[in-house]
Amino acid sequence: MEHIVIIGNGIAGVTAARHIRKLSDKKITVISAESKYFFSRTALMYVYMGHMKFEHTQPYENHFWKKNRIELVQGYVTKVNTEEKSLQIDGAPDLNYDKLIIATGSKPNKFGWPGQDLDGVQGLYSKQDLELLEENAPNNKVCKRAVIVGGGLIGIELTEMLRTRDIPVTFLVRESSFWNGVLPQGESEMINEHIREHHIDLRLGASLKEIKPDENGKVKSIVVEETGEEIECNLVGLTAGVTPNIDFLKDSGIELGRGVKVNRFLETNIEDVYAIGDCAEQHKAIGNRRPIEAVWYTGRMMGETLAQTICGNRMEYKPGHWFNSAKFLDIEYQTYGWVFSEQRKKENEAHFHWRHPNQKICITIAFDKDSETVLGINTFGIRLRHEIFDGWLSEKRTVDFVMEHLRDANFDPEFYKNFESDIVAKYNSDFGKSIILKKKNLKRIFKIA
């Protein structure tokens, strides 16, 4: 029986394992040094905040793995021998594989800051990071102030977490506005305001120069590059992005770039070795995507695709329309298709932006200046129906069409106040149009003839 070994039990590895099991009877082993059972990494923050216990982040009951004959090995793979097809594992006996799937995820970026390895400096990625955070910042007596470095999704999550324990937080964001490499200005500014209304000391255009230790080698303070200001703190959170976690593959002969290099079939340069999820790097970026996509959904999608290949139906990784979501403190964010920030915007990309006069709700639609085809949408504080918008992108609908049918795409809970008429009114006045908003139509929404 063919033995499939998967290194890493995150969403990519576990999705691959589940789908291989559905499609075949192959022997499946999943190796992880991080945790015995699969858990949702994106939910770690809720454990620190007391919304959930760690067990709640595990999507499958413990008996699931045995029932589905997926063997779990706890250990750290130290060496991959692709000639003998064997693995050396710290903490478990060596293993042989017939096919190997590398799904080892990421690790937090460190950019060589002085003091970056001090006690009290950490990232937030793994279960171990969470445990470390409980030591470094159990309460606001041990941790009198925290400094978070890096204004991205993990940065704002870590900030939110610490605030639930009333720990004062200084949030260093290198950019002139929060996440404005990704978000258009109007949205980015709204999030700035929201961060500040949560009593977070947001410092824009501020980067880290160095971290200073006390006499015990613990963090004492940090120095801001731009101003030279020294800020006393007991915790430094490094959240300036992540890098593929592939150090153990250095001498394996597997081609590495920043990540494990793979082709569109998720195959590495070595036969029977594949890579998926955060740690995989495409030779050539797919469409507007980045070569390395460290996102939950893409990890899942790669796992689904590779399972087909492994089970005899060789299949290219062909992601559909880009989508993503996040939550910035109290504001939910969803995106479908591509909406670029001013910095990355292409020449033909035009934006329509609407923001609620006093609530933290806004929407941006990107469209092609010439054809008026919709390229993507960002919403903050409004939920959208994935299937509807995905369909509109595939059908290359114009922005007029989207405006007309905007109510069909709304996914807010029942009885929520809807803002489609305000949005369309603004659109009409911005672009001199006279779109009339259509009523919500269940037949269109549920695609019933």
Add this chain to the structure above:
Amino acid sequence: MNTYNKSMALTGEPPKSLSIGQKLAVLLGLSGLGILLLAVLNVGFPNKTLWLTLSLSAISIGIIWFSWNAYSNKLPGIKNDGVWFKSISSRGLWGWVAGLALTGFYIVLYFYPEYLGLVSEGDNKGVIGLFDPLSKFLNGGPASQWFVYGTLYTVAILVFGIKFLWKYRHNRYEKLRTLSVMFFQTGFAFIIPELMARLNGHKILNGGSLPYYDLKNIWPLNYYNFEGYRIKMFLSSGDIGFALLIFGILSIFVITPILTYKYGKRWYCSWVCGCGGLAETAGDSFRQLSDKSTFAWKVERWVVHSVVVFVTLMTTAVIYSYLGTDTSKYWLTKSSFLIGVAVLLTLVFGWAMIFKRDQLQKDARYGAIGYFVIIIALIGFHFFSGEGEVFLFKSGTLRKSYSFLIGSIFSGVIGTGFYPIFGSRVWCRFGCPMAAILGFQQKLFSRFRITTNGGQCISCGNCSTYCEMGIDVRAYAQKGENIVRASCVGCGICSAVCPRGVLKLENGPLEGRIDSNQVLLGNDVDLMTLVNKK
């Protein structure tokens, strides 16, 4: 894993610590309870009206003050910080203390009301005596243990309802739903029946007396609604009484199916019902304690459906026992009634088996077949057994055991007393026959579902954790599958706590209501069609 130190101290660290305001509010609330406790211990209060007002006000203001302190200084949004650190809401020491206290209260209430001061002849004493003035003001008579309970129950739904309204002030679904349960409890369960009691003996009722009737309390939740004494009272009370009786029958056989078809069982369980109302307000802090395991789900299906069978048998037996045999006196006789019940059950069962076979889980099918056979067999027994007995037992015995086991122990002592241990919906999930009947319909014949939004689920688990009915919502959401479960009461909290906007409660066409996808939205279109084709 959880390295956070759980302590029972009311102080502690944020987010579980209490502010000074909250500590004072707790003190105020406890002082109100203290007055009631002193009354239980037969401390005589000179001015009952004054002291009862003081007590209820102290409790209410204490809770409202506490809530205001908890939410007013925070921005609108999800307020679950520290839920699993707090002893009261994570089965810690305070949780057990509260659970035992509530359980004790229910045992005394149901089985030893004399300790609360109930006096059958003469003036009430103790805490029931304290409520006499209020009772006399509303219905003209002295209080009973049920009046005391009803008042406290209503106060709890109202003040914890206010807490819930603040907690979810960003969510209009939650706000409207909560206002609805507050309204139905105060109006339908409390004030209307009390005022109706004033009409007793009035000429508008032909001099008859109406039974205490909470109009929204529908059979079989209201398992005694069709008992002989109540039917007599209804029929003795002129057109109004007759109309109420008809309303009681229509409620379960006509109104309920229509509303459940249109909106799912939530119209009742989380918008109208009193048990649901208490669970959603006073019980809200305990919703996360429900068991999500597949094992618990299995137990749930067996237990709750057994209760349905039990209540059906019991009600049939009770009605049977007071019906006559002579068709010339009254058209409904013992035999025609039994035949009617059998025909109705057969129709429902046949419909489910023929048209909805695919949607029934295997064991649900076995269960249904088993129970169906039992009912038919028992009815058959009757025709072959002697007078005075219905089925195999005396109807009175069945009635008494149901009332004791289900009406008191299950719905009260375990259902509410164990809120802080098993979560707020133990009764609704494992015990309520009404919920089971509505659930059966919701699963098979309703427009309601919780839609999963394409491929946006990140498997975080907030939805499952905060599902009071113990549904593993995430198990469906992460498969891109809509949630269509008999037990879902439509409280909407899964949708509220979802950080990615994945879940939406909605009513839509039956077609394609249950959608299971192997490969989720977001991936290669070819792969999705390849794998998802059925």
